[in-house]
Every structure is written in C-alpha cells, then in structure tokens.
Amino acid sequence: MSTIRDVAKVAGVSVATVSRVLNNKGYVNEDTRKKVEAAIHSLNYKPNSVARSLFKKKSKMIGLIVPDITNPFFPQLARAVEDVTNHSGYTLVLCNSDEDIIKEQEYIEVLNQKYVDGFIIVTSTLKAEHIKDLKVPIVALDRPINLDTPTVSVNNYEGSRLATKFLCDTGCQKIAHVRGPYNVLNADERCRGYLDEVQDLDWFRPELVVNGNFNINKTKEIAKELLTLHPDIDGIFAGNDLMAVGVIKAAEELGIKIPEQLSIIGFDGITLCETTSPELTTIAQPIYNIGSKAVQILVDLIENRPLEQNNYTFSVELIERQSTKPR
Template sequence: MATIRDVAKLAGVSVATVSRVLNQNGYVNEETEKRVRQAIEQLNYKPNEVARTLFKKTSKTIGLIVPDISNPFFPELVRAVEDVTNIYDYTVILCNSDEKIEKEKEYIEVLKQKYVDGIILTTNQLELAEVSELDVPVVVLDRPLNHSFPSVIADNYGGARLATRHLYEIGCRRIAHIQGPLHVVNAVERFKGYRDEMQELGLWDEDLVILGNYQLNQTKEAVLQALKEHEIDGIFAGNDVMAVGALKAVQQLGLRVPEDVAIIGYDGIPLTEMTTPELSTISQPIYEMGAIAARLLVKKIEGQPLEQIHHVLPVKLVQRQSTSKGEKK
C-alpha cells in the first residue's frame, strides 16, 4: 500500500507539499499540484483519514443523539438523517442516551474527541449553557431547546387539540390523556393541547391525566388502574407506543375498542397498523423532519445561509378502527 512518502518521491516534492495538496492548506503552485495529483492517482494512494482528522480537526461525521432507539419513532428519524447526510459524504455516529443526562454528557464528550463536524440533538436533557459551549453547529430535532439553535419540530400543541376534538366528535365525553415524560417538551405541549381543548369543551378533569412516560408497560399498568377508578370512554395517548399499552389494558379488562373506549395515539409509526383493532393516530411527517434537520446541519457546517431557521411541520389525523365513526354509543 502506497504511503505519503511514496507519493512525495514520485512527484519529486516534499511530504509537506503533498500534505498541503491533500488538505488544501497553504500555497502550492499549479504545476506542482498537478504532479502530486498524478502521483496520487498512479499509486492509488488513499490518505489516512484518522491523521487527516487530527490535522484538520474535521472528520466528515456528525453526531446524532436520540433518547430511546427502541421507540419505533426514532429509527425512521435516524434513517432520514443518514440518507441526507450520506448525499453530502457525511457519516452519522448514532448515540442512544436512554433519557439519561449522564449518558448524554458522556456522548457529547466522545463526539467532541472524534472531531464531529456537527450534532443533531433529539433530546432536551442538557442545559442551554452546556449546548451553547459546543464548538460545532447544533440542530435540535423533535424536542426544541430554545430559539438559539435551528430546530425542526411538528405541531405538537395543534395535533393534541386535533386528537382530543376527534374523540369528542365521535361521542366521547370522559376523555383521558396519557402524558409522556414531564421533562420532555413535546410531551408537555401535547398535554397543553389536550388540556386547552378539554377546557374549551367544558370537560376538563385533571384526574383523567395519566402518566405513561412514553413506555408501553408503564402505560398499560397505569391505564388498568385508571379504568378501575374512573369512568373513561376515550383515551388520547401522547405517543403511539403508549396507545398500544392503553389498548392492551382496555382489552385485558374485557372492554371493546372503540365501542366502550376509543383510543387515539400520536406519531404515526407503522406499529399502529399492526394492532387489532388498528389504532387511529396523529401522524407526524417523521422522515421529512429528519431530512430537514440534516440539511440544516450540513448548511451550518459548510457556512451556507439558512433561509429558515425554525421549522414547525403540520400533522394530520389518521382515523382507523380504534375511533371509527358511528361506533360510539
């Protein structure tokens, strides 16, 4: 395998000159650069990317930190980021933080040591000051920090109102909400949308708010308990995974969906089409969100202007069997 010294010898130049050509750093006259590039091609020389990374402190890689890769929402998001960044010859380093701030901080340090060119954050565990101290471009995806960083989110508040109103329109009056983690921005926005819609309808009852933490089994147990204590005829789950947990709880008690309890989730993941009955959901444009975030980050890395810094994408109601019209009493 050819080395940089072999290239320098064939081109009749110093190793430093070959390095300048490879890294586009410093002046090399046109004729000399031509000889170096011919030598590189003739020897089929492949630069040592590790060495180049250390020299240039850039790596053509980006870090992507997600809170829970086992949640089917995130793999589609990751796929979109990877598809777009690969077009621009960037590699994605995927980090799963498990919703733990200590793990997230550890990943940040690892990514800095690897000289990543930018980071996409889909968590909001870090303090604003900690993110501001990063020396690379940052784009926030799904869970915004504040307006200091480019962001891509869906209309969580509007989607929650849409889900709640849908349950009301099919005849539900005792509508429960399964809330995600209290520290997660999108979970809070979905709760606020539900609360405001229920207040406007004159149906607000704080006892009908159930904490599910975006977890299936925790939701199932919480819903089992709630159904024993309260009269509930509709459930709006803050994500689709929790909607599945709610469905399992309702069916375990021998209740029918949607005749006894109608259920709607949030996200629009394929899992909602695999249940019996199929689950209605508020569908986010998941792939589009990841793709936009990736393009924003690449532009930031390459110093290109951003036509729009903050993106709030619309959501849509996907009605399936779990909220079929005409089925509620």
C-alpha cells in the same frame, strides 16, 4: 497499505506537494498534480481520516443524540438524518442518551475530542449553559434547547387538540389522556392541547390524565388501572404511538372492544401503527421531513451558509384507522 510517502516517491515529489493535492490547498502546477493523482490511483491510496481530522480539526462526522433508541420513533428519525447526512458527504454517529444529562454531556465531550463537525440533539435536559462553550454548531430536533439554538419540531399543541376534537366528533363522551413525562416540552404541549379541549366539559376530572412516561409497559399497567376505576371512559388520547399500543394491550386484557367500547388515538405516525390489531389512528408527524431539515440546517451552519430562518415548525396530519369509530 500505501502511505503518503509512497505516493510522493512514485510521483517524484515531496510529501508536502502530495498533501497540497489531497487538500486542494496551495499552488501545484497541472503536470505535477496529474503525476500525484496517477500515483494515488495506481497505489489505491486512501488518506488516513484520523490524521486528516487531526490536521484540519474537522472529521466530516455529525453526532446525533437521541433519548431512547428502543422507541420506534427515533430509529425512523435517525434514518432520515442518516440519509441526508450521507448525501451531504458526512458520516453519522448515533448516540443513545437514555434522557440522562450526564450521558449527553459525555457524548458531546467524546465526539468533540474527535472533531465532530456538529450535533443534532433530541434532549429535554440540556440547557444553554451546557452548550455555550461548544465551538461547533448544534441543531435541536423535536424539542428546543433555547431560543438561540436552531430548532426543528412539529406543532404538538395543535396536533393534540386535533386528536382530542376528533374523539369528540366521533361521539366519545368521556376522554382520558395518557401523557408523556413531565418537563418534556412535547409531552407538556400535547397535554396542554388535550386540556384546552376538554377541561370546561362537564365530565372532565383531573384524574383522567395519567403519566405513561412514553413507555409501553408502564402505560399498559396504568391504563388497566384507569379503565378499571373509570369504566365509562370511551376515548383515550395517548401522547405517543408507543403508549397507544400499551392502551390497546390493556383494553385487550380487560376484554374491552376497540373501537366499539373504546376509541384510541396516538401521536407520531410511526410504522408500528399499521401493524397493530386494530391498526392505530394517529396524529402523524412528517418524521422524514423534520429529520432531513435538521441535517440541512446543520450542514449550512458547518459550511458557513446563512440560514433562511432559525426555527422550523411542521404541521401534523390525522390518519384515521381502525382503533377509532368513524366520523
């Protein structure tokens, strides 16, 4: 493998001159530049990226930290981030935190030591004090960290109201909600939207809200218990699509027909919705758009371009499929 010294020897120049050509920094006359470029080409020389990052304290890498890579929402989100990252000339490093603040801080520390140029983070645990000393930019995705950190998300509250109202409009008389974890803002906002739609109705009871923790297996068990205790439930809004699939599985095991006896709607719009039986009605996020917007903001920050705005909130869309009665 050729080295920078080999390039300098073939071109008949100093190592410093080759370095100036590679980094496009400092004056090099045109004839000398052509000699160096010809030597690089003939030797098929590839600059050492580690050495370059140590020298420049930049790596052309972006860190993406997500809480649960087994949730299909996050791989779809990561795909969007990766596409735009690569198109912008950066490399993506994907980290799975398990919603563990210690893991999140360790990933940030390790990548910071490797001179990562910026972070996109999906977190419910990091606060302003955890990131205040970072010298590289951060964009919060899906959930805000604080008011000063640029954030890309969707309108979870309006989406959940849309889901709950849709179940009411299709004739559901008693609607339950399987919420996500407490103190996760998007889960809290989706629950709040549901409550604002139903809490003044005669049939509402607090026990109609149960916590599935964004987990399919936990949701299946808790939904079986819920449907057994309240057999008159005829509609369920699940706080994400993965939990909605858990509800479908619970209904199947209890012999409850979907949508004839029970309508189910999820939230996220992951591709899994089209492969379930029945296919899942959902409130779809523009997953690709929010991922790509987060990268655009981060690259603008890295390259010192001004931001048009600090926070972006995307709208969601109701996609009607077979798991709910038609309106």
